[in-house]
Structures are given as C-alpha cells and as structure tokens.
Amino acid sequence: MVISRRTIKNFNKMEFTIRKPSDLHTHVRQGEMLPEIARITAFRFAYIEVMPNTTPSKQTGPEAIAYYNEIRPHTGDTEVIVSIKITPETTEEIVEEAVRLGVKVGKLYFGITTNEAEGARGIEPFYPGLRAMEKYGMILSVHGEAAYDPDGKKIINLRREAAFIPIAEQIIADFPHLKVIFEHITTGAMVNFIVNNSSNRSIAATITDHHLRDDIDSILGFVTASGEGINPHNYRKPIPKFPEDRDALVWAATNGLPCFFYGSDSAPHATETKECCCGKPGVFSAMTRIETLAEVFEKAGKLNKLEGFASIFGPLFYGVSPSRETITLVKEPWQVPVEFNNVTNYRQGEEISWRVKE
Numbered sequence: 001m002v003i004s005r006r007t008i009k010n011f012n013k014m015e016f017t018i019r020k021p022s023d024l025h026t027h028v029r030q031g032e033m034l035p036e037i038a039r040i041t042a043f044r045f046a047y048i049e050v051m052p053n054t055t056p057s058k059q060t061g062p063e064a065i066a067y068y069n070e071i072r073p074h075t076g077d078t079e080v081i082v083s084i085k086i087t088p089e090t091t092e093e094i095v096e097e098a099v100r101l102g103v104k105v106g107k108l109y110f111g112i113t114t115n116e117a118e119g120a121r122g123i124e125p126f127y128p129g130l131r132a133m134e135k136y137g138m139i140l141s142v143h144g145e146a147a148y149d150p151d152g153k154k155i156i157n158l159r160r161e162a163a164f165i166p167i168a169e170q171i172i173a174d175f176p177h178l179k180v181i182f183e184h185i186t187t188g189a190m191v192n193f194i195v196n197n198s199s200n201r202s203i204a205a206t207i208t209d210h211h212l213r214d215d216i217d218s219i220l221g222f223v224t225a226s227g228e229g230i231n232p233h234n235y236r237k238p239i240p241k242f243p244e245d246r247d248a249l250v251w252a253a254t255n256g257l258p259c260f261f262y263g264s265d266s267a268p269h270a271t272e273t274k275e276c277c278c279g280k281p282g283v284f285s286a287m288t289r290i291e292t293l294a295e296v297f298e299k300a301g302k303l304n305k306l307e308g309f310a311s312i313f314g315p316l317f318y319g320v321s322p323s324r325e326t327i328t329l330v331k332e333p334w335q336v337p338v339e340f341n342n343v344t345n346y347r348q349g350e351e352i353s354w355r356v357k358e
C-alpha cells in the first residue's frame with residue numbers, strides 16, 4: 001500500500017485530520033472491570049490488540065476466542081485482535097489450532113511484570129512454540145526484558161531491556177522467518193537493534209506515548225507544586241530510562257519508519273493497588289493516548305508523521321487495512337480527570353493541549 005499524505009486534511013497548527021489510530025498493545029482486563037475499560041480503550045481507535053495476561057492467562061486458541069467474544073460487545077466499530085501467551089508448554093498443536101481459529105499473535109513474557117512474577121531464565125524452553133509460530137505464520141510479540149543473567153543472578157530493572165538484546169539476536173537468528181514485534185521499547189540500544197534488523201525481514205517495535213514523553217524521573221522525581229516525589233501511577237514495565245533514551249524513541253517514532261508503530265500498553269490497575277508497597281506496574285493512558293502523541297509529535301516538529309506511526313504502519317504489519325475513517329484533533333486545552341472509575345489516569349490533573357473533535 002502506498003502511504004499518502006492526502007488524508008492529513010486542513011493540516012495547520014490549530015487542527016488536523018488523520019486516519020483513525022490503532023493501539024496495537026493494550027490491556028482491557030477481565031471481570032467487572034472489562035466492559036468499561038474495553039469501551040474507553042476502543043473509543044476512537046480502529047483496532048486494539050489485547051494482551052493475554054489475565055488470571056489465568058489465555059494460552060490456547062479457544063481461550064483467546066472466548067476472550068474476544070467477551071470484549072467485542074463493548075468495542076463498537078473497533079476491531080479487536082487477541083493473542084495467546086506462549087509458554088514452554090506451547091505445542092505445535094496449540095499454535096496450529098489458534099491460527100486456524102484466527103488468532104494472529106503469540107505473546108512471550110520474558111521479563112517480570114503484572115501476572116508474570118517469575119520471568120524467564122532462558123529462551124530455549126520456548127523453542128517448540130516459536131518453531132510452530134514460524135511454521136504457521138503467527139506473529140511473536142515479546143516483552144523484551146531479561147530479569148536474570150546467564151548465571152541466574154537478578155539484573156536491576158534499568159538494565160533489563162539492554163540485557164535482553166542478546167536474546168533478541170538469538171531469536172531472530174534461530175527463526176529467520178518469524179515475524180517479531182518487540183513491545184514497548186525504552187532504550188536507544190533497542191532502537192538501534194530494530195533499525196539494524198528490520199530492513200530485510202518482518203521485525204518491528206511498538207512504542208508507547210508515555211515512553212515518548214517520560215524518563216525515569218517521571219516515577220522518582222515527579223514534580224508538583226509541593227516539590228519532587230515519587231509517582232506510583234507512572235510506574236510501569238519496562239520503566240522509562242534516561243532522557244537520551246527517550247530522545248532516541250522520539251526520533252524512531254517521528255521519522256516515518258514503518259518498523260516503529262503505536263501500542264499504548266495502557267494497563268489499568270485500581271488506584272489502591274498502585275498507591276501501596278509493592279504497587280503494580282502499569283500506566284492507564286486510554287483517555288489521553290492520541291492527544292499525548294499529538295503533543296510529542298508537535299514538539300518534535302513532526303505532526304505530519306503522526307498518521308504513519310499511529311494509524312498506518314501497525315495495521316500494515318498485522319496484515320489488516322488501515323482505517324478509512326478519520327479523527328480530527330484541535331488545539332484546545334482540557335484537563336485530564338484524576339480517575340476513570342477507580343483507576344487513576346496517566347497525566348491526572350494535567351492540562352493537555354490537543355483535543356479530539358466530537
């Protein structure tokens with residue numbers, strides 16, 4: 001498909017129109033939380049791709065399809081892409097059945113995060129699943145952090161993504177036809193890895209709006225009128241890194257490279273489960289996603305590259321058509337509410353300069 005700039009109508013400093021965006025990495029949870037979270041996550045987006053880390057996780061095609069059937073009634077026109085979790089127990093039969101049922105994606109949690117308390121200690125146990133995914137054309141979506149070094153020693157959070165790069169190299173060398181998305185990348189090193197390996201094969205990365213905006217001090221040195229302190233609502237995995245890493249992500253997202261596309265990793269947790277000792281990782285950004293992206297791209301002087309990143313490159317990687325519908329953003333400040341139901345919003349109480357036109 002030829003990417004045209006024609007859809008960016010009335011492009012000026014006050015208002016512009018892009019195709020409806022897609023969020024190719026998000027969490028809509030389960031139980032009581034699901035209907036409202038699914039609705040707000042789907043609102044104004046063409047596709048959402050939903051992660052399988054529920055309790056218990058979705059590990060087979062029938063489980064993923066049942067999850068789809070739970071979510072879909074709440075998403076209006078928005079199409080939902082579901083995934084299965086790849087484990088050392090994932091067999092060829094599981095992958096073949098999932099693909100036959102229409103599941104496009106297998107998610108591998110290498111790192112430690114919500115509902116993934118352990119973290120993997122080597123990639124080889126996952127090889128039967130990866131081999132089958134390569135054979136049946138299933139996309140591997142990977143949480144690329146290594147929590148342990150080869151001697152089994154724990155690696156500190158700030159170094160976990162960089163420590164995963166040798167494993168990423170091993171995966172792409174051993175499975176030359178596997179399509180791989182490295183999820184929510186956070187380092188300049190990972191940007192380089194993607195750029196260096198995506199020219200002749202299907203390798204891509206998602207980048208969140210919040211990692212394009214924040215560094216580690218969004219958690220540790222959060223500034224308010226009363227000074228600097230910690231902000232548990234900005235805690236997520238992978239944690240945001242240094243300003244130069246964030247700048248590398250902005251470079252990657254705003255330069256029209258199809259190997260980088262949008263996934264919010266919007267990850268709601270009840271406020272009290274974040275404002276406590278051992279608070280959960282996850283930023284709930286569903287209410288502010290495209291508006292935050294508009295601010296980031298505007299600041300980089302690259303608003304004309306937003307449509308590719310947010311609306312076109314992701315669907316193309318997944319083999320689905322970018323939306324023909326559009327949304328219009330206007331320069332009109334609004335204040336982010338503190339909570340959505342009992343979940344604290346990303347950027348709670350802050351003013352955002354762009355608004356989606358009703």
Ligand code: DOR
Pocket residue numbers: 027053113114143235236237238265267268281282283
């Ligand atoms: O911060 C995160 N929260 N990172 C993840 O990888 C998972 C997510 C969640 O499910 O809460």
Ligand code: ZN
Pocket residue numbers: 025026027051265267
């Ligand atoms: Zn996630």
